[in-house]
Amino acid sequence: MNKIKNTFNNIFIETKFKRHHKTLEILDNIVENQEIRYIDDILSFMKDNDGAINPDVRSKTLFLGGMRGEILRKCPGSYGHICCNYSVINLYIGCPINCSYCILQSYLNQPATIINVDIENIFSNLRNIFSASKDRLFRIGTGELGDSLVYDDITNYSIDFVNFFTEFDNAIFEFKTKTDKIANLLKIIPNKGNIVVGFSVNPDIIINSEEKNAAALDDRINAMRLLIQKGYLIALHFDPLILIDNFEYEYETVIKKIFLQIESKKIQWISLGAFRYTTDLKKAIQSNYPDTKILAEEFALCEDKKFRYLRPVRAQLYKFILNTLKSARSDVPVYFCMESPQIWNELKPHNEQIKKIVFGDKI
């Protein structure tokens, strides 16, 4: 069940997009009695407003406008760690789900959640890029700086993206989410087979304590089931894997629940990534979620300046998940997100399929 009702106390709109059809569509879905203010330039707006670090505060202010810079960017990956060759479109910047571990707390300092309404610009850029590199396979998602579906009930973007990607053979598009906001996706049929809905999954005990506004695990699994019936492909992201008491029991329960209801051949890929943080993220977590226990484990400072569980602990977590997936008769390709070559070599999670889909044959 959706926990998030998208309500905003303040709405700002970039003047240039005042009459844009997407702006009007979004406003239709959210405006109650809020005052709407129009501003000429997003950059000066950001400068004039104090950065709100607390995600709760940020998610109460909405900014609708266009975005500058490159439309399609390579996921930054992590120095000294193996990257999964993913590209991202920044459609949303900011997320109201409020996960205690979320890296956005340290990335973002703007006072508002930004929704990019300039969809024509996004699509025309993508069209040019895909046409210019027809022999390359693109894996693209919108879930880097925000959840791909959490605002879908007000933007209806999922319909636009599914329809757009139907045109292309060399691109796979992934919605990454912790919600079950799939009503729009169920209205259309993904003909091409290149639309993946990736669900981040965790045990309910973690969802309840660390993913404040995310959908319950059962609701996410139910959403997966409905999407598969409609013809969508699914991806699973065990990311972040969080070390908790009864780790094995809790994660085994998640895997069993999923594979009991979801046919493994409908799952396109599975990613595993143990919880990691930067120094800035640790400060943000301590300030925003002082009661969380996720920082109380033992961590190693890695080459990319991120802290991760000690190597033997990570290896043990991954090994357990890989074995449990095997026992659940999963033959789904698995890859690690931002892991070291040592962990990859030790556990060798990938198979030929993942090499092809995720890494373009090169790891």
Add this chain to the structure above:
Amino acid sequence: MLGKIISNKDVSELVVSGAVDGSFTSDLPYKSEIFRNLNLVCNNSGKFYLLIDNRAEFSVYYDAPLCDSVKRFITDFLEMKQNDLRTSYRLIDISLKLGLEKGEIEDIFKIIRWKAGDAGWEYYNKIGTFSQKLKDLVFDNKVSLNYALLFVKIFENDAYDDFLNIVPDTITFSERNLILERVAEISLKNNASLDEIIRIVQKSKENIVDTIYNIRNPLFTKINSIFNVFLKKLKLTNKVVYDKYFENENYKLEIHFKNIDNLMNLLEKRKLDLENYVNNGGKDYFITSNLFSDSASDE
């Protein structure tokens, strides 16, 4: 708006309404010694406000509303340094005692380098709940406010001064921050009480920084200890460069030598030490799987 310095004799002529007994103004950080012991008087629509210090000889008088007068008093006479939380905190106290409105005080936050808006109030209120000992540590820049907040959040119902009292004065600012952070994390992870932690620290022969680190990181401490014993047995202590957290197996051996003969001798000696270790059944802990499995099984 200019301030006028007037003698306290003249002040006594004014109607004192809403005056605050403020002997606390005398040790504010004045820009000059000359300004020390000033009182504040202002004409707030004909109602005179006063901040009185009986020891003061002079007062500064502003013919302006109270909030503007306080702001001018701060900017004209005080030297607001970065991180002078004691002064900032006291100026908020003074502003409250003078009866300034919430919004007016938020205007003052900026000039006293305090966190803006609601967050500023949250900080002020939380510091108000600190023990005097912790307040002094924060105000004397012996511990960061953020770490103090984290510590109090976890131990607000404990007699945490008992712990603060066993932390020696001689340790550095960062060491003290780390101690508070790690103790909070130990408690979060193991539900350990401060009393238990105090007992362990008092029993330990190591210094408090290392003791707390080891309690906080038992597995890493074990791994590190096995590896250090291993290096010692190989007579390679301080000669091997390696990833501190054993994230990889890239080891480098540092050898200082003067000429070929000298290098050959040193290599021969190293070889003998290694052979000796292996012949005595020593395990290769450069192979991290050995190191990790023995660390886990020994726990």
